[in-house]
Amino acid sequence: MEERVIFLINKFEAGQMVDAEKTELLNFIENHPDTVSGEILNLLSAHDLVHVGDEEMDIDQNRWNLVFNKIVAVDQFKHPKKTSISVYFRWAAAAVLILAFASIFIYKIREKQHVFTADIAPGGNKAILTLANGKKISLSDVADGDLIKEAGLSISKTASGHLVYNVVNGDLSASENETNTITTPNGGEWQIHLPDGSDVWLNAASSLEYPLNIGNATTRNVKLKGEAYFEVAKDSAHPFVVETEKQKLEVLGTHFNINSYTDERATRTTLLEGSVRVSSLTNTSEYEVLKPGEQSVLSAQGIKINTVDTDESVAWKKGYFMFNNEKQESILRKISRWYNIKVEYADEEAKDVMYYGTVSRFDKISQVLHKFEQTGEVRFEMQGNKLIVYKD
Incomplete structure (x- = not known):
């Protein structure tokens, strides 16, 4: 839940939070104030509190004030020699945009910034869904709700940028050859809830191909290009296999991140929970079994295992x-x-x-x-x- 809260904080700060996410964050703050003031703040290297002076506010404003007094988002960026560059306290800046009537006192540390004649906004929820019949759907351009029914599956899009598959009346008629592919462009990302219950977060310039019958398949096979974070639904009888250009990964139920961009020199698989078996497609006899906190690096020299800080590998998802x-x-x-x-x-x-x-x-x-x-x-x-x- 900590990851989700930090993700929502960043979206709120950037003015990209939709109503459903706003409600989700508010509800969490109200229902878990001890967790927020303790665990979340401990994740940050520095913090400052935003003080609100106006006591006569409606209920929505008071709820937001609770958020501001419990959570502070901080960006800290340093040079390798540990020379501090800047610390940003910007929750209040986001608050001003949403709470026009709130009186907020802000503490910031900033340096004069270089002036760019052109500026570019960050990426967001953008993806193309390719159906089994070849039809393409731009997920960022269609309305939220049910998109289509295909081979006994209902495919829907949520307000927070998720693609969700559900079996309709237990009648899954898809064959093993029927697949869907979701593709993100540069500047895009998307989350998918697969028919077997697994969740996948797809990073920019990536794609995931998966069979529509994955919930019933003996082996749950998907193909990845680019980068994705997986939370695989546990099913010991039906292994989950992720194939990239250079490697194959086999799991039963676990959390892991794969970075397999073609412009990177190596394919990196980072395990957060459970166990995975990583093997090379060019040398099938070469494989390694990862433990949580380990990362496999598959390059021309073979597979190397490192102990890593998993936060670095999944930072993009947060x-x-x-x-x-x-x-x-x-x-x-x-x-x-x-x-x-x-x-x-x-x-x-x-x-x-x-x-x-x-x-x-x-x-x-x-x-x-x-x-x-x-x-x-x-x-x-x-x-x-x-x-x-x-x-x-």
């Missing part, structure tokens, strides 16, 4: 980027997918500048890039949707 002494070239690949930009290096040395820190995925690109510029090692220029990178 609404932020997290870097742990990561090269700028790798970081900007992630940013380019999310903001749908092209990156050009005026100075090749800029690729190797290292960073660690956390950045919200709901900031505009100027805000994100400013944090890198604060190191004094790089500077950026936006030309339309092209980002030019200079080494200072």
